[in-house]
Amino acid sequence: MSSEGASHPPADVGRGWLGKADLWAGVATVMFAASTLYISADYGLGRAGRIGAGYVPLVIGLLLLGLGALLLIRAGRSREPVDTQIAWRPLLLVIGGIVTFALLLDRAGLLVAIVATVIVAGPAAYGNTVLSLVISGIILSAFSWTLFVHFLKIAIPVWWF
Amino acid sequence: MSVSRFASLGRIGLAVVASALFCGSAAAQSWPSKPITIVQGFPAGSGIDIIARIIQEPLEKTLGTTIIYDYKAGAGGNLASELVAKAAPDGYTYVFGTAGTHGINASLYKKLSFDVEADFTPVAPVVDVPNVLTVNPKVIDAKDVKEFIEILKKQPGKQNYGSSGNGASTHLGFAQFNVAAGIDLVHIPYKGSPAAIQAMLNGETCCQFAQLQTVLGQHKAGTLRLLGMSTSKRVPLLPEIPTIGETLPGFESVTWYGILGPKGVDPAIVAKFNATIKTVLDNKEIVAKLAGIGNAVRYETPEQFKATIKKDRAQWAEVVKKSGATVD
């Protein structure tokens, strides 16, 4: 898995307490554990001979809570920096493109959804103009239709009707 | 709203009359003019899928259109039922329902967003799928149902029975058998029938209700023993196996597979589809293919099918209540 932190370690992080990877990992873990424990609180623990649906979530949740706490404590003396640089533009545009696809597919069909996805996600890369995106959207639509609908015959709505 | 509803009711009424008189309304006459989608509530390759694939080609030939199977597995088949219950009743969307999805689930799941009777137009059942009481002879060496009950009565709560899933007909069928026979076994659900049969083979469970086609191979090899069919009559494929009803009079636990549309499908289309299915089920080759894997063809008119669903729903509700099975 790629990690930007490895290639560009930001110079100013990793010194203060807030710049520790362990801190943020700990916070995320504790939050995740707490919410799962809360949700699974009434799933039922069962008894020894018939363990309930809530038993395993409880065990995992408690282990996570403990490890999260350990990470928080360890953050005090850890020197591993967190990568605080979040590339908002690619993140939002790429995710926005996928969400666009999900929202449009059932309503507008595959071809429109692909063009829209390409137009939304396209500006994440340097050098993509609106015109080039419209063109590549249309090419991708045509290609996807030929491949998925024509040849592979997967069940997917093609148009809005 | 009420006017248009009245009008559509009137249209349906007219259509019923018309279909009776002229054999089909205008919409029904041109049906099918495009591919028909049949949704399945279980993954590709399931027991239903096998039946669906066997009748696919002859159905397509008789109808003159393609049939597309759409797999929407989830929530014991409820995901597919919900989808079809809410689909447009244009005659091109159906669901492959079972005694499970349209009988058991109605009482097993408390929060269904649809009604298995009111929200569907039954078209026709296709097959009866017999469940068979199967034992691992190395764990319980019973020769017949009577001996099986005698052995188990001596060890209440000691043995385990498997099933292909919580609330599946293989589970509730056995629960029903427990009550009828007055025996006490512990239920262990597995994820799908292969896992359940594997567990029976290695002795983790002693026995289970299994859909006949899933244990034929083991029966032939003698590794598992078939004690009794859950059907009311013996199964033609294995006439030497008695029914459970021969030992426990009145016992019956069958599951069918059948085709249903959303509510409000033009009765003329329903009649036409039903007639097509009848033609396919009359085909000797198809009957032989289905019988070869232990299933019996089951043909009913839409009205009979509707009554079957009503009856089964009530019957399974009783079993669910007695067995105390729950979901959700």
Add this chain to the structure above:
Amino acid sequence: MELFGQLAFGFEQALTPQNLLFCFIGALIGTLVGVLPGLGPVATIAMLLPITFTLPPVAALIMLAGLYYGAQYGGSTTAILVNIPGESSSVVTCLDGHAMARRGRAGAALAIAALGSFFAGTVATFIIAIFSGPLVWIASTFQSPDYFGLMIFGLIAAVVLAQGSVVRSIVMVLVGLMLGLVGTDITTGQSRFTFGIPQLSEGISFVALAMGLFGVGEVIANLARTFGKPEVQPVTSLWPNREEARRATPAVLRGTVIGSLLGVLPGGGALIASFGAYVIEKKWSRRPEEFGNGAVEGVAAPEAANNAGAQTSFIPLLTLGLPSNAVMALMLAAMTIHGIVPGPKLMVERPDLFWAMIASMWIGNLMLVIINLPLIRIWVMLLNVPYRWLYLAILVFCCIGAYSVNNSTFDVMVMALFGVVGYLLPKIGCEPAPLILGVILAPHIEENFRRSLVVSRGSWWIFLERPVCAGFLLVSVLFMIAVLLPAISKGREEAFRE
């Protein structure tokens, strides 16, 4: 020498021009579809099942088997080229395969995967022919506690697998376990963590989750780093060099053994094998630091294990009539539709089919190499497409792939969510690989754990009474100690240094 007679008989059946053609078509279509993200062997076989009805049974099954291997291998291609695991078995291939591609060794990684798979396939074919009896006997004695032990062992392996901090990898495994519990609890039928969303009743779509965590996360990270300018180093050579070949050979051998053994077990045996093979390579390697940065062994061993496991997963189907995974369930359906009843008697009743299938496994593997070695050049050329266009195609194909698994736009949303997670995790020093293994193993672990206690009527001793289970748990504990000890002492060193 009866065996050779039977194998020869099988080859006689399989080597008709018609069967060879279908085997080739199957492997080719499988490869091409498998390369598309999200469209794995299950989707491919389901799509092409109707075509096989009109074929004679032997030809139909040979074609489906070809499809299966093809799609499996195609999935690895995508994993290596663009870091998208089309299915669970190629998750491990992503780790070092894609790292190799980034170093300009995409061609070598693909060639090693193809040749390693072929070798593993060849060995596994003979293993099936010779040992299917004893292997299936071992597998069929596995009861719930034994599976539980094995799965725990798999989890511990996941921790070893991780690169960085042990604590954070354990956290990732546990988070994965929790995510794997989403859906209907099979023991009680209760819905857990579904928030009333019916699409979650069967759990989180694995394909959507894996493509989000690896594929989408990687796309965002790449864009953040380069803004779409080319970044992959130019491909130096399409073939593995001598050094790479020397390092890959023993890894392939080890992977083959592990895959052949674990593939027989139902429920993800082949998958655990690929993770297991990777872990063993990493632990035994003199260069563990290279793992994750493009270690040749990290591609060769899991690919071999994966393919050998895919092959031996036919054993339960052929000898017991019990399918061990979704693909085998489809093969079973295909047999049933053709009026064949798979079971312990299959070998006696339809020796033509049984031995032809086994022979066709080897032929299918050969076809794969023949198809894929020339294709490597084309795949690698794809990497020369400017990234600002390539990533758009990747995104669109991922969306279609995520949708096509359950025909559900909800799954596309799930992929988007895990795309965010996949981008953010490395920033806090966490890795997605252990999380994925947790997701895969969670249902099996919980199910077998609870079932064991039902069988024992509540006695926890059952886990120690069964030797297989006790053995796995003991090895797990030893592994855990082996991992934790250096971590603890290292932690102390650091503490003293500060």
